[in-house]
Amino acid sequence: MSRLKVVVLLIGNLLVSISCISNKGLTSKVERIQITYKNRVVTARKLTVVSQIPISIDTAWKKVQTSALLNFVAAGKVKFKPTEGHFPQIWQEGDTVSTKMLIYGFLPFGGIHSLYFEKIDTVNKVLQTKEWDKSAKIWNHKISLKKLSEKNIMYEDEIIIYGGVMTGFITYWAKSFYKHRQKRWQLVSEGI
Template sequence: MIMMIACSVGLIAYGYAQDSKPKSKIEKVVIEYNGKKVKARQLTVSSEIPIHIDSAWANLTPALLEFVAKGMIRFKAVEGEFPKKWEVGQTYGAKMRIFGFIPFGGTHYLFIEKIDDNNHIISTKEWDKVAKVWNHDVVLKDLGNEIIQYEDSITIYGGVMTGVITSFAKKFYKHRQKRWQIVAKENLNFAE
């Protein structure tokens, strides 16, 4: 028991959150799509990340998206390059390639609905040919001691493909949050 406590204290001292393994849950929900009620999924993935909340918030950029998605999805902006920072009210188009080479969904559109600097929330409305609804909230909560709770909450609807898309999304967001641990551990900066 003493050894477990000593190991836990040691891991925290070296910059690892106690609860760094992403947790997830999927709920069935009913949403409105094109004037009809449809069965969708609400996916929530969260973990603790040993990073100051201001650093994490500043890092939420298109460059970070490319880093945390690496290995599972590669994004290529449809028009030129992504901006340095996301802008509220803007819609960005991207071609997605799963595992870097398998095209998926045609052009994926990402509309930045809200960036709330005070509460550390970014909300997007996203869609493509397969994932007709992909509404995503990123929420950061300061837990103190330079540890945050990072949460991705996504409402997904893709018709008969909803379950398959949600299953892949669960793996993808867990992957992203594990890559966030690298950002924290190596003190990477994507804000510039």
């Protein structure tokens, strides 16, 4: 791929990020935490991104369980190429899916990325995955929805990230990615 094409794609991604509706209530934080990986204690990062979204909790919960939503909120930052040719329409607890990830739509990263759907809790509105690939050895993601009113929710992404010497870099990129996702959720809420 030519350097000019790479520059154009990166500028396009920046414009997509800027043009997304701003979410003034969006907050994020990164903490260093100790976890066990392959029988040894390592330093990982816990990334938390939270925002308010003007959508009913039932509508948001239905959407969060779909692969279509993942593809929409990731657009501009990550393109997924499922190894089975497509993702299931609805995520199922206990399933594992694998995909190649193309950062900014063209840059392969991490090899095959696997997602194990550990928990889909309809009562508490929590969806939790354990994910991994060659670079992000641990990428455990928990989505939590909390009802604030009939038409507003608190949406939280909590991600535990460990990638060896790449942990800091991966976390830095993940912070940008999850902020992008939550801004794209604002577009989802407008389309209702």
